[in-house]
Amino acid sequence: MGAAPDPGFFGSPTTKGATMFLRHSSSPVHGFKRASRAGAVLASLLLAGAVALPVAAQETITxxxxxxxxxxxxxxxxxxxxxxxxxxxxxxxxxxxxxxxxxxxxxxxxxxxxxxxxxxxxxxxxxxxxxxxxxxxxxxxxxxxxxxxxxxxxxxxxxxxxxxxxxxxxxxxxxxxESAAIIPATVKTAKDLLKTARVAQIYTNDDQFSVGEFKAYEAALKANGIQIAGAETVRTGDVDFSAQLTKIKAMNVDTLVVSSQGQEVVGILTQARKLGLDKVRFIGGNAFNAAGVVKEAGAAMEGALSATPWFLAxxxxxxxxxxxxxxxxxxxxxxxxxxxxxxxxxxxxxxxxxxxxxxxxxxxxxxxxxxxxxxxxxxxxxxxxxxxxxxxxxxxxxxxxxxxxxxxxxxxx
Missing domain, CATH: 3.40.50.2300 (Response regulator)
Incomplete structure (x- = not known):
């Protein structure tokens, strides 16, 4: 079913009726009698349920x-x-x-x-x-x-x-x-490409998607032998992340793993840079893939890593x-x-x-x-x-x- 739709499905729908023809002999009188007998036989068969006439196809919606x-x-x-x-x-x-x-x-x-x-x-x-x-x-x-x-x-x-x-x-x-299906690839690439060894996590704890993404990252980080120094939480709609980021700065991590929705991601990344987390790399989930998030986060997002089910190129x-x-x-x-x-x-x-x-x-x-x-x-x-x-x-x-x-x-x- 993955191929393009059958071209036969396209075009205006049609309704096809069924017409029954009786063959006539050269003699009109005999032909009529034969037709009458055939009609009588057919009528009796229909009454008995032995013959079913074709049913007109139902017209489809447009x-x-x-x-x-x-x-x-x-x-x-x-x-x-x-x-x-x-x-x-x-x-x-x-x-x-x-x-x-x-x-x-x-x-x-x-x-x-x-x-x-x-x-x-x-x-x-x-x-x-x-x-x-x-x-x-x-x-x-x-x-x-x-x-x-x-x-x-x-x-x-x-x-x-x-x-x-x-x-x-x-x-x-x-x-x-599903985010859990692609997050392991992000972690492996971070380990191989960025040499990630010690991370902190920050996530939105009242958003089901962000919590699920946080757990998927936690499992993938552990599976790859990457140390998790700690985790901080935020809530949907928060705009000031300085308290959480100050704690993370003290953890001396090389990478910050962010599991939040778009506006929170923009705030976390831009404020992290302002607080002096200049050398820390960012990895994240689906929010990192959004064109609007990349645009609003600007220079703070440079080098950020994520996995995506689709890519422009x-x-x-x-x-x-x-x-x-x-x-x-x-x-x-x-x-x-x-x-x-x-x-x-x-x-x-x-x-x-x-x-x-x-x-x-x-x-x-x-x-x-x-x-x-x-x-x-x-x-x-x-x-x-x-x-x-x-x-x-x-x-x-x-x-x-x-x-x-x-x-x-x-x-x-």
Whole structure:
């Protein structure tokens, strides 16, 4: 199922009826009698259930309403610009094909769990959406995801790397790679390339994603024989990190491992440099991969190391084409969130076409058909490269370890 959709799926749907013809003899009278006898025999067979006439094919839908909810305001809004760009670009391209149209309803959850829940309820009940993209981070998914699972509405996550979110239920899918799957590569590269030997950790302790990332880093550091001198915690929305960073400075570490969301990462890195942590290297998780974080952290992020499921310079043809189109359209560089979201829209469109949802299908039936069609996709060749989906509907990709150099991501080597 990883190949491009069968061209036979594209084009306007048609309805094909069945017509039965009776062969007539050269004699009109005999021909009529034969036809009458044949009709009588056929009628009796139909009454007996022995013959089934072909049933007209059901006409399929021409428009699919989908919902998308991300944080366009609030503390984690720093991530959402490239996500929206990836959504908009993919939907525009697919709708230009002239077959099944995607009607995308976009909402802002303001970076809160309560708003994510409210938007999910709107999509499920009022908008009758067949599928929901988002929300942005794991805490919101654990809050809102069970609503979709109970209502049997498919969800496609494009940015959530938090462990365990697909265990909410069999209607939760994602193209976002779990952080624990790529963090070991970052640690190994830090050890080999940066000669990392003694580290401190700092993480956001009230954010599920950051806690999961912290634990994954802790396990990988221990597995590589790297000494952990200590750990400090911050909370979502904190802006002053001087107390924690002063303690870390006294630990005499060569590397600081940061597990936090975007705004906190920017604050931690910039304040660390101001406090004199000039020689300390930074390694981190998904927040380090965001174009907005790199831009806002500026010179403080130079040399920072992280692993990513996608990288700008990946040379497979779909990525080369994607990067060019994105640059031409938005006059900026895409990041891994744009790539994961772009692929997700294409995967959902492939599933919609394969599901053959009928115009007479109820919303519940349509959602079930789409869910089953998504579950049947085991591989997909996209911007991320070859994506393989496991039994938990989690993706696996090759990925890369990257660093920030002159304000841009490059392969770490």
């Amino acid at each position: 428009t699919a309403k989908l919902g998308a909810v991300y944080a366009f305001s609030g503390p984690v809004a720093i991530y959402s610009t490239t996500i929206k760009n990836g959504l908009d670009m993919a939907v525009a391209e697919l709708n230009a094909k002239g077959d099944l149209k995607i009607d995308l309803v976009l909402e802002d959850d303001r970076s809160t769990k309560d708003d994510a829940i409210n938007v999910y309820q709107k999509f499920i009940q009022r908008d009758q959406a067949l599928l929901i993209f988002g929300p942005l981070i794991g805490g919101q998914v654990f809050a809102a995801g069970p609503l979709a699972q109970r209502a049997k509405v498919p969800v496609m996550l494009t940015s959530v790397a938090t462990p365990g979110v697909t265990l909410i239920g069999d209607h939760i899918f994602r193209t976002s790679v 990946m040379e497979h043809p779909k990525n080369v084409e994607f990067v060019k189109k994105y640059r031409d359209k938005y006059k900026s560089e895409p990041d891994w969130l744009a790539a994961q979201t772009y692929d997700a829209v294409y995967i959902v469109k492939q599933a919609l076409l394969a599901a053959k949802i009928g115009k007479d299908d109820s919303v519940a039936v349509a959602r079930t058909k789409l869910r089953d069609s998504l579950a049947a996709i085991k591989t997909y060749d996209g911007v991320l490269g070859k994506i393989e989906f496991d039994e938990k509907r989690d993706p696996r990709v090759a990925g890369a370890v990257i660093k920030v150099e002159s304000g841009k991501h490059v392969i770490a080597k």
